[in-house]
Amino acid sequence: MPSTMTSQTLYTSPDNDVTSHNLMTTSQGNGSSDDFAAQSLIFLQTPAAQGIAGTSIVVAIIITIHQIYQHLRSYKVPNEQRWIVRILFIVPIYSFDSWLSLMFFDNEQYYVYFDSVRDCYEAFVIYNFLSLCYEYLDGEGAIMNRLLGKPIQSSWIWCTCCLAGRSYTIEFLRFCKQGTLQFCVVKPVMAVLTIGLQIAGKYRDGNFS
Numbered sequence: 001m002p003s004t005m006t007s008q009t010l011y012t013s014p015d016n017d018v019t020s021h022n023l024m025t026t027s028q029g030n031g032s033s034d035d036f037a038a039q040s041l042i043f044l045q046t047p048a049a050q051g052i053a054g055t056s057i058v059v060a061i062i063i064t065i066h067q068i069y070q071h072l073r074s075y076k077v078p079n080e081q082r083w084i085v086r087i088l089f090i091v092p093i094y095s096f097d098s099w100l101s102l103m104f105f106d107n108e109q110y111y112v113y114f115d116s117v118r119d120c121y122e123a124f125v126i127y128n129f130l131s132l133c134y135e136y137l138d139g140e141g142a143i144m145n146r147l148l149g150k151p152i153q154s155s156w157i158w159c160t161c162c163l164a165g166r167s168y169t170i171e172f173l174r175f176c177k178q179g180t181l182q183f184c185v186v187k188p189v190m191a192v193l194t195i196g197l198q199i200a201g202k203y204r205d206g207n208f209s
Helices: 002-040 047-073 078-088 090-103 108-136 140-147 170-200
Strands: none
Touching: 047 078, 047 090, 078 090, 078 108, 090 108, 108 170, 140 170
16 A cells, blocks of 8 residues: 555656646746737727826816807807807817727727717818808908919918919819818718718728728
8 A cells, every 4th residue: 555655646746747837837828918918008008098188188178168158258259259169169079089089999880980970070160160261351252352363372381382373263262162162071971981881890990902
């Protein structure tokens, strides 16, 4: 019996050593994979980024709501202030929507909808900004009367270098207006198309193949 026990002990001890070695290797492997997963996170996925973004959003919304309140409280120039108020609403809508997209960074099936709503209001803001510019300049007719026949200044800064030698015409001014309004129409259409493709499971952000 003693010899048998000794042989069993000598026989089982290598298995125990192998088992303990495997357990140590497995634990080390799990630790390294966890460390790799933690290191693979980018800054936008960390709680610090979400906290900084959330704080900035709260400050921006408070300031914007105060400005909107001041305009509505002194609503003396409605032809201009109505456009201004609509433009100011882009701050809370855009910032809160962007924060939601950041929170659902790894779930594109959610933030695609958020971005589509943001894109639609962005197009609406572009239309309001164009209308505000026309209001500041006394309307489309007044703009044409002031610029009609004047040469277009060629400038690399204002991206008019390709218009050297041309002058302002009614067709040119209407072309600029139509180009701006085209964006206001195409942007919501593309947003609706994106939502449709997302629901059908055919949309992949950044994949055009």
